[in-house]
Amino acid sequence: MVRLAVSMGLRPRVDPLGAAMAAPNEVTFRLTRCRRSVPRTRALAHAVLSGWGVSQDALESVELALSELVTNALRVRVPSDRQVGVRIARCLEGGLLRLEVSDAGSGRPEVRAPGDEETGGRGLLLVEALAHRWGVEERTGGIGKTVWAELKAPDIVAEPDGREVAAVMVRPGQLVRVWGEWRTVRTVRTESHAAGGLAVVLGLDEGPALRVHAAEPLTVRDDGVPSARERGEGTPG
Known part of the structure; x- marks a missing residue:
């Protein structure tokens, strides 16, 4: 054993x-x-x-x-x-x-x-x-x-750090920490939560979708996600 x-x-x-x-x-x-x-x-x-x-x-x-x-x-x-x-x-x-x-x-x-x-x-x-x-x-x-x-073993590298955000702030392309592993978020949608308020449903690259309350904190990384500046958000008109 x-x-x-x-x-x-x-x-x-x-x-x-x-x-x-x-x-x-x-x-x-x-x-x-x-x-x-x-x-x-x-x-x-x-x-x-x-x-x-x-x-x-x-x-x-x-x-x-x-x-x-x-x-x-x-x-x-x-x-x-x-x-x-x-x-x-x-x-x-x-x-x-x-x-x-x-x-x-x-x-x-x-x-x-x-x-x-x-x-x-x-x-x-x-x-x-x-x-x-x-x-x-x-x-x-x-x-x-x-x-x-x-x-x-010079090829080992540190696992990138993540940050906590409310589930409602997660967007497609981010990596989210789920069940001890990083999963890529493919889709994000909202619906009514059974306990009242808003629920967020995240479609992931592997496994079942993740359904949580909109205020639930999730650990995410921004690998491959364009910044607000790259998306043209918040730039002067």
Whole structure:
């Protein structure tokens, strides 16, 4: 079982893996100590990074490094009910992806050079080769440790900020935040609201229309929408 949590307070959507997803700057989840946890981690990481627009090369490097860190954590000798914590975060200014894997075990993992006939022991060698930098920290409370790695991903960009406006002010062409995602407004019409007053019905590029009270605050962006000056509004006659 994987328990997933997302930051920034966005309303999550359900992804094909059955986990709650959003587009935050970090995602955390916990893993049970079983073999299925490694492929599950790769699948979750793939879904998150794809949503962040990470390039294929960076995505593959992150999946490989994260798999090695999780595999090492699952091999630590601790009671079977102790879970492994995983955190994936993006630093938009530095173009970095940070991976953190926490376990309840003692000691610090070290890079070693296995012999030619050894089939294992190369996990941290791979992490060291893939990462911009990596390290080990004690967990808060002194129980266990967190092994982290930072990988370069210069193609990640910040999600544009939006602003809140009353629904009656929304116009076609704007992007509106609906159910944790941005949707393009195709049509706008008004009608009587069941509770009295005016209702606004927004036709969206995907999914059902959104029907809200005219005064309902909505988060919008103006991508691709001409300004008042460009539309010729408010210019001297």
